[in-house]
Amino acid sequence: MTEHVVVVGHGPVGHRLIDRIRDGERVRHRRVTVLTDEPHPAYDRVNLSSCFEGTSSTELLLPGPRTREAPWTDLRLSTEVVACDPAAHTVTCADGTKVGYDALVLATGSRPWVPAVPGHDFPGCFTYRTLEDVQAIRRAARPGRAGVVVGGGLLGLEAANALRLLGMVPYVVETAPRLLPAHTDDGAGRLLVHRVRSLGMTVRCGTGVREVTPGADGRVAAVVLSDGTEVEACLVVFTAGIRPRDELAAATGPIRADRGGFLVDERCRTSSDRIWAIGECAAIHGRCYGLVAPGYRMAEAVARQLLGASDACFRGENSVIRLKLPGVDMAAFGDVHAETRDAMEFCWNDHSTGTYSKLVLAGDGRTLIGAILVGASVGALPVLHVLRGHELSASPEELLRSVMPGAAPVP
Incomplete structure (x- = not known):
């Protein structure tokens, strides 16, 4: 493993990276410095809304007294990194402090995008x-x-x-x-x-x-x-969208992708030696993933590289989008808009139960590449997600009927 790893950002993805490094061998002989501009250690952003249902901010903190208290980890809260010097292998903090690194992992995440409409910055x-x-x-x-x-x-x-x-x-x-x-x-x-x-x-x-x-x-x-x-x-x-936090991609830093984010390859390596980027700030071959699950896979791939597995890489996105509101269930994954060439769509709409289902198959008519489920059909999600990318053994109609009895094809 690399001697001194510096991680910029301590959100869920940065936290996952540190945990995976901790799980590796010989960690006690190495050092990890974590620099984050937030005043809190990593917390569960996905369940942020649970604070309105009684969950305390302390309960949202991600497991890890072991991470925050481990002797090999130096976690510095409220510490903003303002510059990166790949040639000198250092980052500079807002207070002027310079921190050297053998490996630098950027996990800066993203920030909300606010449309510049008049009054967008009024109190309230x-x-x-x-x-x-x-x-x-x-x-x-x-x-x-x-x-x-x-x-x-x-x-x-x-x-x-x-x-x-x-x-x-x-x-x-x-x-x-x-x-x-x-x-x-x-x-x-x-x-x-x-x-x-x-x-x-x-x-x-x-x-x-x-x-x-x-x-x-x-x-x-x-x-x-x-x-x-x-x-x-x-x-x-x-809540109009997010933008990757890629300010460190300055003239002397990693290259920025055309649509924003640190441009990285499938191993999450930037254009600068010894620098990786993971999570929402990383643009893998130009594409940013605004979800936590792909970020976790990036973190795990980079942790393996830092521990010696040089061929570890990000294998692509396979996330499920899930909305959970009282009485409102919705899930989707894959190519929901049938943008793949020759893709085929099969839709079911049961007005009596308020249920909608859509399967998207590849041009062969047998391989599942996407789905949308609303209402009771969300119960079919575990079965369908496992089948993604595989050839179906039954017709789309038979498949949905087997996992959700009563589904009615759209006329």
Whole structure:
């Protein structure tokens, strides 16, 4: 294993990397320095919304007194890294401290993207990414008042449900023609809107935000949509997307991909010697993965390399997208939009039970490459995900009927 590893970032992916290094041999003879600008050790961002259901911030901390207290690990909180010098093999912190490394792993993650609409920075406007965001939204919440969530993706719907749990009236605005546009089609989107509205949330798809207007106190008072509709609201949460934190890709640092992120190969190696990038800040052959599961696989691959397995690499994305709201179950994986050449789509819609299912097969008509499930059909997820990439032994109709009796083909 490399003598001194420096990790920039201590989110879930950086934490996974350190744990896997710890699991390796001869760790007690090596050093790992972790530099993070957050004031907290790694915590479970995926379940951040559980804070609105009684989970404490302490309970969200990822397991590891062993990581934070291990003699071979130096965890420095509230320490921002502002520069990287690959030639000198050092990073520079905001306070001027330089830290040398034998290997550097960038796990800086991403930051929320906030559209530059007028008023986006008024008091009462928030993002939904960190424990601090959750605490700020809780303090600003006013039961009975409306709160606008800008963005109808997974995070947006979680934020809307958080407002609902705080006693507010959520209003979800999505520029795409349906909710979760990256993971649904029109059929699934229509059912999803119906289910979400049944929770007392207002949903507006196909429109954006023109501006946020203030009240006499200078705080958010209303949101004007692109079609001119004005929504009175005391709080706005932006969940319109994320951008990789790749500021260290300066003139002397790793190369940045065309669409952002540190450009890396399948081994997560950057253009600079001895520097890797993992998680949402890594653009593998130009593609960033905005999910934690691929980040974990990147972390495990890099840990193996640092422990001596030079051929370890990231094997690709195989994640399941899962939405869990009260009474609203939705899951998807693979090529849900049938973008693969000659892909075939099979859809089932049971209006009586509010169930929608879609299987996407390769051009051979037998190999499963994607699926969308809404409602009771989500129960078929474990079976279908295992079958991804494999040739089916039964027809799509027979397969769905076997795992979800009563599924009715779309006429």
